Amino acid sequence: MISLSNEKSSDNLEIVRRNIPFPQRFEYEGDTINKTFKDYKAAIIETVEENLSLLDELPPLKTLKIEDIKKRLRKIVEDNLKQDPVFEKSIEIERYADDIWKYVESYFREIFEYHDNVRKRLDSEIFDICRMFFNSDLPMLFLTTIEDAVLIQKDYLDTYDKQIRKGRLELLLSRNNRKKFEKLCDAHNRWIKPFTERMDKLERTRIKLFWYTDFSNSATVDEMFKVKSIKSSALDMEIIQSFIDDLRKQVKEMETLIAPKMGFSPFMSYEKNIGARSIRKIMELADVPEG
Amino acid sequence: MKACSDFLKEAASQCIISSSVKTEALELIEHSHNVIVSFIHDPLKSYLESKGIKELGNRDGKIIADFFSEQKAQLGKLHYKRSNIQNEILGAVENYVASQLHSLKDGKKLPIGIFLPVLAAELAIVKHNMEAPFKGGIRCEEIEPNDSVVSAVVIGAIMGNDKDALHLASALQYQFRRNKWVLFVTTDQKDILNREIELREIFLQCSRPEWALDYQRETTKNKAPIEHVQDIKSYTAKQNRILDAMKKAVTT
Numbered sequence: 001m002i003s004l005s006n007e008k009s010s011d012n013l014e015i016v017r018r019n020i021p022f023p024q025r026f027e028y029e030g031d032t033i034n035k036t037f038k039d040y041k042a043a044i045i046e047t048v049e050e051n052l053s054l055l056d057e058l059p060p061l062k063t064l065k066i067e068d069i070k071k072r073l074r075k076i077v078e079d080n081l082k083q084d085p086v087f088e089k090s091i092e093i094e095r096y097a098d099d100i101w102k103y104v105e106s107y108f109r110e111i112f113e114y115h116d117n118v119r120k121r122l123d124s125e126i127f128d129i130c131r132m133f134f135n136s137d138l139p140m141l142f143l144t145t146i147e148d149a150v151l152i153q154k155d156y157l158d159t160y161d162k163q164i165r166k167g168r169l170e171l172l173l174s175r176n177n178r179k180k181f182e183k184l185c186d187a188h189n190r191w192i193k194p195f196t197e198r199m200d201k202l203e204r205t206r207i208k209l210f211w212y213t214d215f216s217n218s219a220t221v222d223e224m225f226k227v228k229s230i231k232s233s234a235l236d237m238e239i240i241q242s243f244i245d246d247l248r249k250q251v252k253e254m255e256t257l258i259a260p261k262m263g264f265s266p267f268m269s270y271e272k273n274i275g276a277r278s279i280r281k282i283m284e285l286a287d288v289p290e291g
Numbered sequence: 292m293k294a295c296s297d298f299l300k301e302a303a304s305q306c307i308i309s310s311s312v313k314t315e316a317l318e319l320i321e322h323s324h325n326v327i328v329s330f331i332h333d334p335l336k337s338y339l340e341s342k343g344i345k346e347l348g349n350r351d352g353k354i355i356a357d358f359f360s361e362q363k364a365q366l367g368k369l370h371y372k373r374s375n376i377q378n379e380i381l382g383a384v385e386n387y388v389a390s391q392l393h394s395l396k397d398g399k400k401l402p403i404g405i406f407l408p409v410l411a412a413e414l415a416i417v418k419h420n421m422e423a424p425f426k427g428g429i430r431c432e433e434i435e436p437n438d439s440v441v442s443a444v445v446i447g448a449i450m451g452n453d454k455d456a457l458h459l460a461s462a463l464q465y466q467f468r469r470n471k472w473v474l475f476v477t478t479d480q481k482d483i484l485n486r487e488i489e490l491r492e493i494f495l496q497c498s499r500p501e502w503a504l505d506y507q508r509e510t511t512k513n514k515a516p517i518e519h520v521q522d523i524k525s526y527t528a529k530q531n532r533i534l535d536a537m538k539k540a541v542t543t
Binding site: 123135137140143148151259261273281282 | 324386404411416417
């Protein structure tokens with residue numbers, strides 16, 4: 001069944017950084033009273049700046065001036081964030097995580113649904129990458145590398161959810177024992193630490209690869225993020241290759257980190273899924289020795 | 292495959308995948324996924340564009356059917372030896388595209404610029420799910436079987452498939468290094484299970500997933516592999532070869 005298409009018919013492939021990093025660290029308490037509006041505005045400014053700083057890391061572009069892109073990107077990101085309920089929710093959740101002693105119940109009430117929405121967004125980004133690829137002459141590795149980089153973010157969310165589902169009862173029950181509560185938060189912060197920096201780096205790299213490809217194929221800033229023909233001749237393929245190598249390395253590192261926490265996942269049922277059945281069929285045929 | 296899942300639900304904690312099996316499985320999944328996506332990307336998209344097709348609905352199957360008929364006819368002319376296999380591969384791609392097209396709601400038309408990427412996007416998720424058990428779902432052991440063990444397996448079990456020989460040699464070497472019985476669980480009837488007797492002679496037990504737990508119960512009644520081998524009074528030529536190879540592998 002086709003589910004990803006769900007009426008995604010706009011001509012925009014606006015892949016930008018939209019998140020305050022995943023709400024991971026638990027801080028025991030913070031000053032969260034009456035900060036709602038200020039937080040929201042500050043988060044938008046912070047996220048816009050984050051995108052602009054990422055732009056500075058792009059290799060030189062042949063067609064567009066970086067200052068023009070900055071102006072355009074600022075507007076696109078700002079407009080996007082203002083209309084983005086998932087972004088708004090991320091701020092609320094971060095506030096809970098920043099003062100977990102007080103908001104532990106709210107945090108666990110919201111986090112799983114929020115992650116489901118982040119997963120949907122990541123699915124939509126896979127679709128956008130496919131759209132770009134289908135209008136291009138880029139190698140298959142371009143597509144599969146970015147897809148893997150998005151999917152490992154979903155794996156991370158699954159791992160995170162699994163971990164906190166296990167730990168939440170203990171955390172909730174320890175609210176009357178400050179010492180134990182702090183200890184549990186410390187343990188949580190310790191296990192997420194190696195993931196946080198890597199996830200951040202990985203997302204930055206995949207967005208840079210997407211931007212470099214898209215912007216290099218835009219004749220004007222108005223064409224940025226639009227569905228259009230992507231030509232490898234407009235790109236420095238050595239730069240693309242180095243992005244791909246870097247991203248693959250980072251995905252591998254994340255896989256190694258996540259693997260021990262994944263637990264047993266049953267083999268996919270080939271009978272029920274037509275995609276799996278087709279892949280499986282070709283696997284069998286590819287395994288037939290020639291002659 | 293259901294038998295395999297059922298077996299793993301029961302015994303996942305006792306199962307390992309050798310690095311050679313993991314590598315081959317991931318390569319095959321990736322390759323097969325790429326075959327489908329490349330096909331949708333190039334000949335299918337170009338064909339639809341050349342025919343001026345802008346959108347597709349669940350009643351437009353004939354357009355796609357014509358395309359696959361043409362492809363198969365061309366294939367017949369190009370590949371004499373492997374045209375059957377190529378045809379079946381094409382059939383697998385055709386099944387996928389047909390099923391996705393027919394799953395569209397009545398009256399709904401999707402631009403091809405959306406329909407085709409959706410096919411690829413859904414397949415990326417399927418591929419990822421298929422890879423998951425090999426990427427952390429089941430414990431993987433890095434095993435590099437000694438060349439002499441691989442040769443002894445090839446000769447001992449008359450293996451025609453080099454990759455299978457590598458997987459079986461990995462299992463045997465692991466078994467004797469750890470001195471613990473290994474049960475090689477597979478659904479590969481033609482290349483492996485049909486050689487069950489030959490493999491048992493060289494001390495490797497194979498089983499379909501349906502019977503794996505029964506076989507496992509039986510093997511645990513035996514002495515450990517090294518003690519079992521020491522109890523044998525005279526070895527066959529194949530056993531001598533595998534044991535010599537194993538000595539080399541264990542001491543290096």
